[in-house]
Amino acid sequence: MNSKIDTARTTSPEEMYAALSQRLGDIVPDFELRAKAQVAAEVNQLKADRGAVILGHNYMEPALFHSVCDYKGDSLELSRLAAEAPGDPIVFCGVRFMAETAKILSPERTVLLPTPKGGCSLAESITGEDVRRLKEKYPGVPVVTYVNTYADVKAETDICCTSSNAHKIVASLDSDRVIFLPDEFLAKNVARETGKKIIFPRVTGDLPTALGGNGASAGASGSLEYDMIGWRGRCEVHEQFTPEDIANVRRQFPDVMVLAHPECSPEVVEASDFSGSTSALIHAVKEADARRYLLLTECSMADNIVAENPEKEMVRLCSVRCPHMNEISLENVRDALTLDRFEVDVPEPVRSRARTSIERMLEISYGRSPTGPQP
Ligand code: 13P
Ligand code: SF4
Numbered sequence: 001m002n003s004k005i006d007t008a009r010t011t012s013p014e015e016m017y018a019a020l021s022q023r024l025g026d027i028v029p030d031f032e033l034r035a036k037a038q039v040a041a042e043v044n045q046l047k048a049d050r051g052a053v054i055l056g057h058n059y060m061e062p063a064l065f066h067s068v069c070d071y072k073g074d075s076l077e078l079s080r081l082a083a084e085a086p087g088d089p090i091v092f093c094g095v096r097f098m099a100e101t102a103k104i105l106s107p108e109r110t111v112l113l114p115t116p117k118g119g120c121s122l123a124e125s126i127t128g129e130d131v132r133r134l135k136e137k138y139p140g141v142p143v144v145t146y147v148n149t150y151a152d153v154k155a156e157t158d159i160c161c162t163s164s165n166a167h168k169i170v171a172s173l174d175s176d177r178v179i180f181l182p183d184e185f186l187a188k189n190v191a192r193e194t195g196k197k198i199i200f201p202r203v204t205g206d207l208p209t210a211l212g213g214n215g216a217s218a219g220a221s222g223s224l225e226y227d228m229i230g231w232r233g234r235c236e237v238h239e240q241f242t243p244e245d246i247a248n249v250r251r252q253f254p255d256v257m258v259l260a261h262p263e264c265s266p267e268v269v270e271a272s273d274f275s276g277s278t279s280a281l282i283h284a285v286k287e288a289d290a291r292r293y294l295l296l297t298e299c300s301m302a303d304n305i306v307a308e309n310p311e312k313e314m315v316r317l318c319s320v321r322c323p324h325m326n327e328i329s330l331e332n333v334r335d336a337l338t339l340d341r342f343e344v345d346v347p348e349p350v351r352s353r354a355r356t357s358i359e360r361m362l363e364i365s366y367g368r369s370p371t372g373p374q375p
Contacts, residue, residue: 007067011048013041016067023066023307033063039330040067046337053087054333055102057094058278059298059325064093066307068333074279075101075147076162080362082106091336092344095324097123099344100151104355111344114332119324120148122263125233126182128152133203134179138229143179144169145357146186148235151346153181154354160361163262164277166190170228172364177226182233189262189269196227237322238263241296243271249294249315256315257290261297268296285312298322 005019017037024033040063047054047068055078056069065072071081075098082090082102089110092099096118103111131143131153145157146166154160161169167190170178180187184200191198241264249256259281260272269275274284278301285293285305292313295302299318306314335341346354 007040008054008070009044009048011041011045013038016041016044020063020067024062026310027062027303027307036063036067036330039334040064043068043330043334043337046334047091050089050337051087052089052091052337053085054091054093055081055085057098057325058282058304059300059322060093060304060328061300061326062303062307064328064330064333065300065304068330069093074162074164074277076164076277076361076365077279078102079105079147079162079358080366082111083362089337089340091333093328093333094118095120095123096344097148097150100346101147101358103344103346104151104154104351104358107346107351110340112336112340113342113344114329114336115327116342117324118327121236122146122148122183122233123150123153126153126231128156130203130231131156131179131181134181134201134229134231137201137203138177138179141177141179141229142173142175143181144173145181146183147358147361149182151350151354154357155350157181157354157357158360159364160357162277162361164280165361165365166262167193169361169364170194170196177229179229180231182231183263184230184232184234185239185265186262187228187230188266189275191228191230192266192269197225198228198230199226200230200232235263237298237320238296239265240320241265241268241317243267245296245317246271246294249317253292253294253315255291256294257285257288257292258294259284259296264296272296285309298325300325 005015007019010016017034020033020037053070054068056065056072071085079101083105089112090102091112092102097120099111099113142158145160147160147162170190238261246258258272259274260269262275282305292315294315299316302314302316
């Protein structure tokens with residue numbers, strides 16, 4: 001990147017194009033870079049005029065990721081930044097649950113999501129009512145919820161977690177049993193790492209309390225012995241990767257380092273060389289000295305890594321994409337700032353209850369709450 005040009009600030013299309021072509025010239029066709037540079041410069045002008053701040057998840061497409069974002073990161077880092085980074089409105093380049101988290105932590109600010117949808121199969125797999133039924137079934141058992149959920153679910157939660165701190169959050173609870181929602185695979189990966197036993201109960205109709213599940217065992221009295229109570233939510237992207245994909249790539253490239261997000265199945269994580277949050281995966285590639293890398297996560301991230309580490313060779317499985325993250329573009333970020341859309345709101349009392357569960361997580365992860373006193 002041309003070190004003199006601050007791509008999150010420049011309002012000159014020529015400067016933006018020069019900087020983007022230096023970084024992305026080998027990845028994005030030149031005619032597209034020219035068009036994207038024009039839009040990115042317009043976005044920066046709007047941002048300056050409005051005093052806005054743009055937060056971008058690591059999955060954003062390369063031209064957006066490397067231009068207008070003031071802050072970038074994984075879900076945990078962006079939660080902290082949503083509370084701390086100055087600017088109003090906050091334009092959230094990610095999916096709806098992330099923008100909701102920003103609004104929960106910064107209720108006095110306007111939060112814009114550049115798409116009307118921005119879904120997530122995990123967030124859609126569970127409702128607040130589901131959590132209430134689980135709590136009735138397992139009274140007193142603390143509820144740990146992945147941030148990939150909507151505010152009504154967080155409002156029923158004791159403490160949130162992300163892919164970067166799930167193990168630490170579970171370990172921090174003074175309880176030998178936890179309800180861990182809603183990602184089946186993340187729960188199984190945490191259970192595997194911590195040696196815990198996990199079950200997946202049904203909470204609808206008159207069905208039995210607990211049905212099967214990894215490692216669940218019936219004691220002599222017929223009662224079940226387990227430490228974690230899970231839910232059958234899955235990421236529609238990460239569930240598609242298989243151990244066979246890894247074996248096929250290793251056969252062709254024996255020197256490949258395989259990195260998997262913990263939303264992948266435990267079999268895939270087991271067959272990989274490294275697992276972690278999106279930022280942890282980026283960091284691991286930067287630090288490693290392997291010849292080639294296979295990232296089992298949204299494919300844009302491989303391009304974003306190569307842009308900063310041109311010497312790294314990435315093997316891409318790009319038929320697996322997150323359609324929700326891919327709804328965000330420089331064009332709809334410009335429209336969001338021009339038309340003040342699509343505003344994200346989280347009404348009370350859900351917001352305050354959800355905030356408590358996110359703040360507990362931030363306190364454990366960062367040793368303090370970044371939000372301070374709240375209205
Ligand atoms: P990270 O918290 O690792 O960025 O993950 C968010 C996500 O949605 C991954 O699919
Ligand atoms: Fe949700 Fe999966 Fe997309 Fe992440 S990659 S936003 S978990 S659907």
